[in-house]
Amino acid sequence: MKNFSSKNIDSYFFSKLKSYGFRGLIWTEVESYIVWPFRTIPGMLGCLLRYLLYKVMFKKLDSFCVIQPNVFFVNCIRIKCGRNFVVNSNTYINAVGGVEIGDNVLLGPNVVISSGEHQYIEGRLAVTLQSIVKKKIVIRNGCWIGANAVIMAGVELAEGTIVGAGAVVTKSTDAFSVVAGVPAKKIKDRL
Numbered sequence: 001m002k003n004f005s006s007k008n009i010d011s012y013f014f015s016k017l018k019s020y021g022f023r024g025l026i027w028t029e030v031e032s033y034i035v036w037p038f039r040t041i042p043g044m045l046g047c048l049l050r051y052l053l054y055k056v057m058f059k060k061l062d063s064f065c066v067i068q069p070n071v072f073f074v075n076c077i078r079i080k081c082g083r084n085f086v087v088n089s090n091t092y093i094n095a096v097g098g099v100e101i102g103d104n105v106l107l108g109p110n111v112v113i114s115s116g117e118h119q120y121i122e123g124r125l126a127v128t129l130q131s132i133v134k135k136k137i138v139i140r141n142g143c144w145i146g147a148n149a150v151i152m153a154g155v156e157l158a159e160g161t162i163v164g165a166g167a168v169v170t171k172s173t174d175a176f177s178v179v180a181g182v183p184a185k186k187i188k189d190r191l
């Protein structure tokens, strides 16, 4: 029960406040309510409405995109996205550290892209009570990320990278490479 005391919950709130800043925290709260009614609308109408919504919410969105139901974006204001972006259901993108997506990028279902990483430097202190390190993620033109893959903070996927289903990408990739596994390693070149 010790971990659920109100003191710890306050500390969690303040550690989040420290990482996101006051305006950042308020903005993520507001953003979550704005996008919530649009998130599960099915079919092409849902995709059209989400496109119009994220055209306003993202820092940059260059053309029509297909965002399937139940995709979560956090810190939309830090997402820059190119043309013809397609993302499948249940993908989670946290742009606290910035996320840049090039043209013609395809994300499978259940992909996790998180540009913030929890600190654990203070050995005895719970991770929830420590700060977050922000590291930008860049996904260059023509990348395809398979289902259930995880892209870690600070990674850059070079142009044309294919990430296999279930991969955990911890390091930046070579252009036109195919990476797979945990941690992800190059399994072939496309050229």
Ligand SMILES: CC(C)(COP(=O)(O)OP(=O)(O)OC[C@H]1O[C@@H](n2cnc3c(N)ncnc32)[C@H](O)[C@@H]1OP(=O)(O)O)[C@@H](O)C(=O)NCCC(=O)NCCS
Pocket: 088, 106, 107, 108, 109, 145, 146, 147, 148, 162, 163, 164, 165, 166, 167, 178, 179, 180, 181, 187
């Ligand atoms: C990565 C991928 C594109 C590679 O396809 P491919 O070029 O046909 O590769 P191969 O089947 O020839 O596999 C080459 C090797 O990599 C391994 N491999 C392939 N995909 C892998 C994966 N996702 N994780 C781990 N290993 C993988 C294979 O087992 C094989 O190993 P081996 O040489 O020891 O037998 C494909 O396997 C994949 O994961 N596609 C994603 C599918 C998806 O998520 N679709 C969602 C819709 S968007």
